[in-house]
Amino acid sequence: MITRRSFLAAAVLPALGLASGAVDGEEPQRYTDVSREPVPEGYPHDRPLPTLRSPVMAPLPRRVVAGYWTYWGSPTRLRDIPAQYNTVFLFHATPVGGAPGSTGAVQWNTPDDGRGAATHLLADLAEFRRTRTAILTVGGARAHVDLSTRARAQAFLDSVLRIYGDLGGFDGLDWNTYEGDQQPNTEQMIWVSRELKARFGQDFAITTPPAPWRQVDVAHCRAMVEAGVLDMVSPQYYDGPGLATEAHIVRSVTEWVARMGDASRVGVGFGLATRPQYSSRATVRAAWEILAGRHPGLRGGFNWNLATDEGMGWPFAEQIAPRMVIEASSPPIVPPLVPVPLLALRYAPPQAPSTDPGPSPEGAATTAAGTGTPRLPDTIVGTEWSVATGPRIADVPPECTVVWIAAEHAAGAGGDDKAPDVRDRAGTAQALTAGIALLRRRASPPRIVLTATLGADDAPELTSAGSADALAAEAVRTARELRLDGFCWALGHAPRSVAASVERVSRAIVTEMRRTDPGFSLTVIPRTTPGADPGHDGTAPVHADVVRRCRDILDAVLPQYPAQDDRLQDARHLRADVQGWLDCGLRPDQVGLLVEARWGLVGADGSPVGTPVVPERAWAALTAEWPGLRHPGTWSPGGRTAGGRPRRSD
Template structure:
């Protein structure tokens, strides 16, 4: 999934976040202008969008017990996932053409078939969805998707509808597509989420596993909540030095609940496992007990990932899931309308450039009228000026 973002670049967020300025002098996004950028009439769609085969969307459970089901290797068949998992994130759809994507469209990756997961996938997915919730995860694992324009967002939306029809349906979209130096394309992601809920119903779930330390992710997720489209935000506490301790998890989730304004929209992304940068069972149990005592309305928890939980004998399913469900009866149902508790302004995105073959920092500087290519290098971690990776996004100085 997301061996997300260099922790060294964001480890100080806990000290900075309480003083985070959530607004800028550039003002908030004007949501009334969402349709201002027309999609070209000649836009090349890949294939017709199939008819919607699944007429029912399973709602996100009141208390989510989830795991990321990865397609690589020989994954377990969906129907054989332990019943205590009431939700699964199908990992993952990736951009056509590699990281960033050539058009904004994404494609589903068929699983390995060592245990029949591929040959039985559609039937197993249909059976799974008879009693549980399946959510398509997009991006992650360095497979970010560029949704910087309405045309790219439209191509993305159409590709999600194709995948939905091809697979026979799923119950939501997991925005896992921003990581590393990529800022979330908030305006377009809200627009896509609104279109999906309009097409498949209000119960079509929108979720996201942001980096817990990154202010941009926090601002983005709150904007999604205020726009009425984000159902669950679950910061991920794994794949980074210092992320997996009980104290850090508890303090961080407390901050996220305060910033999101509603514990019922916040989950916890654990990495229960015996590998590096994972939490052991005692840490996960201690963190959940502390958090549930303070925030009984928390939406739930997930683990990254199902293959590790299976290899270890299903400790998350057998031991953590009952704990997470224990206090459900005392939790209040989530409110229908979430009024903002403080204003959030979404900072206008800095200009970017997508590297193509033959690019150098000096050529890019000339193209955008930047006096010194070193300015671009400084904004992007000083990459080798003569060896840029095709498809990589480079931030440009404001006004370029």
């Protein structure tokens, strides 16, 4: 049993004249014995802590379908757990020296190896975390941990960090510390949770499965929610008189939702088994359907335990889990998010221009970036970076003020589909995270922006709400996971037909990201071509509505020009371009331009070939007419720049 057996055996069951016994073929004495086994020599020992994050964390799947993976009884290998389980609780870490622990430190219990679970643990766990979530459970099954002092809490934290290193990482901590009459130490548990999130980021999940009837547990969980450290609380409804009935589960979960104040933080702890005080398949199914109808935002649930589900032929995975998942086409809720296959986002040369003459929506523009800390630097010296082209992101030149991370292509669930995910190439995720961390340490760190390119082939696929919501969910997940500073559209072809979808995606991303980061930017970079207007006349590759509908949340529109573009020498052309974007309802401080900066080439006169040239008089005339226009900026491919502000000449 996870947490309640000792409490029921010591208090509730004797009072009712009942007795408790072993379940799932477990050996109660084994719990005590294993926690008192000698600690391996040199344990816990120091190892570098991995930084690879599970790609489904934000900080948890949008709808959690979880199971407890116990170490005893020759458990199935992690790789063989049915895919319907998107989260697994690794059960469990126990106090060093036996409960309640001699110092507060805990140790991981290696699983029985009858089917290779121990031999292949590290490899299986790494593979599991590529697509699913693994959370370490601490305590439970008579292994309660004493965290009554800060010294014990510090020892506990240190030991968890070492287990993290030993296992190669996990995605969260599950507080299972409600044994018998044990009172959870809220102050120390909040401190430990904050320390873990500070070290591994807010995407590191903190969960807990309290006793549904104990008011002290309710108060404890509410305090952790208010402290901002508890992501999911899942009361347990099994292994006790009356706990596993449909009526009690529905009534109790409804009360917990009210007490926690947010259904998205509440899950349901089911015990699906054929024994007394556990729920039948019909009970679990009926209770979930009633609760999901009453509380659509319910976070999900778990099943105790995976060994029982396997022994019954995986009924929870195959019959219950499909009823719990949220379809990818439903509106995004952030947090949490569900991983979904996305359309391919890639740049393609503009095709035939749109001739859609429909009217443009009107609306008053509002300030997007005029208050507080600027979301974009005054002068943009930017470079495009991708996993494919390199070099290492940490090696971008120090003069860069913006780094645009290009979305990569990763095979989607359907095989032919692709997903724009900068972390999905094997072996790059940890290096990318580490490289971004190095950039953050610079005296003048650049802003790091996720870029989604939209070409002619992509436009038809982005017209549905489902595709837009999927892209928004993926972008928010990636931005949070990598702690990015903004989102950018690189538009090669954006007809009026995609204007609504671009707006839908943009508003979803900005709304969610600016809740915690008011400086999160939104930019549009139209990729202009010789002879093509930048979109203001309604016939060019980028339709005005695409920009107009987002003008109140946009920080800047920065049309791209190739190096040595003759149009840059034409004052009339530059003025027409600027006027076109202002006609979309933008303010002057939202309009600028980017000129390609070619790197490393030197002409006969010794000057860099391709260094962008902007006519001084022409730009001075424009800024006189429209004060506040952004400084011209530069962009370069492949993590390189020509350095500094664009050179101006007459």
